[in-house]
Amino acid sequence: MRKTAIPAAAILALSLMLSACSGAATDTTSSESTAPESSTTETEAGTDTDAEMMHEEHTGTFEGAGEHSVAGTVTVSGTEIVLEGYSSDEGPDLNIYLTNGNDEDAVAGGMQIDAVAYDEASQTFTFDAMDVSGYDTVVIYCDKVKAIFGSALLS
Incomplete structure (x- = not known):
């Protein structure tokens, strides 16, 4: 019974770690996919302004x-x-x-x-x-x- 309890505990611990990692990865991915969109918009707007300033004499x-x-x-x-x-x-x-x-x-x-x-x-x-x-x-x-x-x- 002892031999069965150790592998079962290991499987349970491994399952919890994997589910925790996949949840974090999902959250990170969704945050990353949202962040670049807003950054890209800000960058595009900033680039236009920067380009205008650089051509100004x-x-x-x-x-x-x-x-x-x-x-x-x-x-x-x-x-x-x-x-x-x-x-x-x-x-x-x-x-x-x-x-x-x-x-x-x-x-x-x-x-x-x-x-x-x-x-x-x-x-x-x-x-x-x-x-x-x-x-x-x-x-x-x-x-x-x-x-x-x-x-x-x-x-």
């Missing part, structure tokens, strides 16, 4: 900062920054940044794009698609001497 005109001279115009989209009629004082390590403002803190919290040549009137910087609407200024900054050479407020 913002422009500005450079002004020098302090004793430095920077001139020209800038156009920013979701995938590139284009400088036209650009000129700047020479600096040892000039870089272009997307920022919110034109001070040291704004540069520190901004996004460095690339090195910029002081003597090339037309320059284009490309980057992965991103929402640039969160930035309101393009800054020319010398990383080596920690100096802002100029900036352009975007509109």
Whole structure:
């Protein structure tokens, strides 16, 4: 009788575990099938908005900062920054940044794009698609001497 009780208990325990697993799997499956539908809808709506923001262009005109001279115009989209009629004082390590403002803190919290040549009137910087609407200024900054050479407020 003892031999029969152990296999019966094992079968009962196995049955309970399998039914518990199948119930959890059913619940998970139904939750998963519901979740992607709402996520997909949100993603599709978000993608349209993101795509619109990435194609939006913002422009500005450079002004020098302090004793430095920077001139020209800038156009920013979701995938590139284009400088036209650009000129700047020479600096040892000039870089272009997307920022919110034109001070040291704004540069520190901004996004460095690339090195910029002081003597090339037309320059284009490309980057992965991103929402640039969160930035309101393009800054020319010398990383080596920690100096802002100029900036352009975007509109």
